[in-house]
Amino acid sequence: MTGADSNSVNGSPFNFSEDLRPWKDAPVLIGSTRFMPLPHTENIMITGGAGFIASWVVRHLTMTYPAYNIVSFDKLDYCFSLKNTRMPNGTQNFTFYKGDITNENEVLDCLGRHNIDTIFHFAAQSHVDQSFCNSYNFTHTNVYGTHYPHVLLESARKVGIKWFIHISTDEVYGEAKDDDRDFLETRMLAPTNLYAASKTAAEMLVHSYLKSFILLVIIAYCTNVFSLHRYPEKIISKFIYQLNRGQPVTLQGDGSPTRWLLYAGDAASAFDMILHKGQVGQIYNIGADLLEEFQISQSTPGDVQKWDHQYAIDDTKLRWLGWEQKIQGISRSVDGYSNQVTALCGT
Secondary structure: OOOOHHHEEOOEEOOOOOOOHHHOOOOOOOOOOOOOOOOOOOEEEEEOOOOHHHHHHHHHHHHHOOOOEEEEEEOOOOOOOHHHHOOOOOOOOEEEEEOOOOOHHHHHHHHHHOOOOEEEEOOOOOOHHHHHHOHHHHHHHHHHOOOOOOOHHHHHHHHOOOEEEEEEEHHHHOOOOOOOOOEOOOOOOOOOOHHHHHHHHHHHHHHHHHHHHOOOEEEEEEOEEEOOOOOOOOHHHHHHHHHHOOOOOOOOOOOOOOOEEEEHHHHHHHHHHHHHHOOOOOEEEEOOOEOOOOOOOOOOOOOHHHOOOOOOEOOHHHHHHOOOOOOOOOHHHHHHHHHHHHHHHOO
């Protein structure tokens, strides 16, 4: 790869952002971990790389490991923005490839053109509320894109990918009650919404490729993540976006559901830890502490049945590798969104 590649899309010149003013004083947002580069890892493809969580991993790996060539693969859906990876733009080890994971020709072209040996599979439809009204999009991207007709997994098998790290959600475990113990990786999957069901279906296919074709797979179940760069449809970014405009905030049901929230820098460090210290065939929970900074009255009527009360996962296994949650609280995201919400969301 060359520096020219990083200023192009699929080999053609591309201007990542006409307006650089909102980014002049933007901080460099990456994780905190750093390891010795893996000897047999050189070219890493990150699907959904222009999205929220994946863009953190793109930035972190690109800027922390010059020895790795990072290829961000994304079709640029409504909630994805090239501004999310502006910081690596221009570096020698970063390339953007505009492609769709449901398109076999584009996937194979990217894998072959960049000699990919490792895949981080983030790309997914992930907003639960949208799954209630348009479930087909979720199965098309999350299931079809991961496998049928032999798209990402089969393409990975054909070219001999060394590592396939599949990113999923803690929602595949299903709803947790207040008196439940935090769920371990050995818990049976019992999804209760269409998004989680589509991710569960994809994971069954991932497991089958581990067994049938000896594809070297690791799966990560991640809790909710927050920070700048989040498209304003999830709770923290949406609340800040609405409050900045003098709008009432949107509650789910009566406001009683609780969520564990992890700062995106800690999430990026967790994925870095899994890449460098994770074991083939293993599943790792990426959890967080309960965020209690929102105090909401529970007197508002609503349809509570659609939304799960909470998700609770035990991340001891990942902590044994050395990972820890370093950032708590949302003040830095509130401050950042208050100043740059429109620019940072790419809207």
